[in-house]
Amino acid sequence: MNNSSDSGICLPSAEHMSIPVLMCLVFFMGFLLNIFSVWVFCCHMSSWSAGTILQFCLALSDALGAPVTPLLAVYFAMGNDWLFGQMLCTVTIALLSSQFYGSTIFLTLISFHRYKAVVHFNKSSRMKDKSFIMKLCAGVWLFLIAHSLVYGFGVPATKVGKVTQCHSFSQVSLTNSFFIIGCVLVSVGFLLPLSISAMCYFRVKNALTCLNNITAKSLKVKLKSQRMIRMCLIIFVLCFLPMNVIRTTAIVMVKFYHVHCYVIHQLQTAYYASWIIAGLNCFLDPLLYCFGSQNFRNAFPSFQVKPAEPQQSDTEMTTNLMLTQNNCSPRSH
Template sequence: MNNSSDFESCRPRPLSMSIPVLMCLVCFIGFLLNVFSLWVFCCRLPSWSAGTVLQFNLALSDTLATPVTPLMAVYVAMGNDWSFGKLLCTAKIAFVSAQFYGSSIFLSLISFHRYKAVVHFNKSSRMKDKSFIKKLCAGVWLLLLAFTLLFAFVVPSTKIGKITQCFRFSEASLKNSFFIVSCVLVSVTFLIPLSVSATCYICVKNALARLNNITPKSLKAKLKSRRMIRMCLIIFVICFLPMNVIRTTAGVVMMFYPGQCQLIDPLQTAYYASWVVAGLNCCLDPLLYFFGSQTFRDAVPSFRLKSAEPQPSDTEMTPNNM
């Protein structure tokens, strides 16, 4: 089947209105939670550790899709017809990419940081150096910018008849580009970060099982590190697994069966639905700060814990004051 017939047979189909409604709802709740988290980081914490720098950058990446979410919702509601121009199409890709892929990378870095704090707590490490962590975060943002440019130039906005598409994979002319992009993204922004987090969790769990002669205070802090890594893994599986599986499957289908609309159309619908699920990470990440960081909880006035016995803070986890 040639490209023209592919274009005719796989025209965009309208999606359920529940998708844009849920998209806006999830984004709005996540925006409020992350703005509050950023306020706590910037205005309530007198000093930052290396772990705080990572958490701040995670919260920042979670807020970036907010400006373009209404445009995405209108786009879906109007039958996948993008009427906001190529510049805003590129901006949409940039902000959504920064949120999804930035979150997965920063979650893996938080897991690795906690692993170093527990398994190598008596050794010096660059992961405990705040200046190094800042440079590392800057490198992540440069990587996200590269992904944005890759999307913008490799998968541009296109027209199918009178309908303008902004990053829709069901186009035969883009099947090679989309397949390559899908393979790169699933490797760099999902499989590698997920493997890092899973490995860190296993290593921390094994290290805690071997610990002897440890004070209750230190043990409690290390158990909190294991809990934070576990929360990172849960967020990975719940939020990012569906989107990556669907996008990779769509890339394979488009590459080898470009004219099979009975396969492509359900995948396109499932892909947009997976955006809603992936967007849940911006609602779950603030729970990571609150339940995984005593310092963050103590910085929230309404939830300051007042117990007779002092709680171990994040800065007490290592002698090097991460």
């Protein structure tokens, strides 16, 4: 393992081969699942609700990182030597960043959409307007493009020792850029969406505890909503918390304690491993569509456990749920 050069710069070290192998496996399988989800949305759902549009955008964002995963596998296999030029390094960083933070944004919008539908069911909201949601999603995509370009061009590929590095903490010339971008990403890209989603879902859970005269169908909706709450919070904490914590720790170490090369190398390896963990959201989000959306399940008769029982759309189920909500005043929320 390389430790440092005579100038005190931490030279890059090769990653274990399990990193590229697992990364390719996770991202490829997640890509297939999300392409399947996109196919269901486009070919088997004749009408879309506002929630469906958000789920479709989430599926698209989850599939962005897979095309550049083979480049990363070659990069790691070649001892962290980037052979594909400046532009492909920028594209790789841009797509991975758009996948990770596009997922957090669309999960947050899904959270807020559920919050408005359940807690403020008797109030008009633009979150129920499909045309507004389409414009909102278009704005999010424009934001992701701008953010990914700033990220990609802000930390370009550079020569470190005898190898070319792409998005490595060994790129000491980019230390300030890593620090500024990392602080923005962890605060705006993770902590803010997580806080909003947690607030929305716990408010929804609190509203559901006020159900009165619960029918069997209303109880089914309550249990489904609670599963949605757990699933979204699990995705945030399990998939995206490690990556943001490790990157923040690493950029602080590189900026203020750069002489500790061994620790920085371990953090670099842990950071790449956290990409694999973050990629697991590609597996979990399709479960969100399948178990959390009646419209998605209705797209295939084989998804129905009891075909003889009339199926309700998500809007109808939410309406029936609200009819039982007699004890909670909207003002209390």
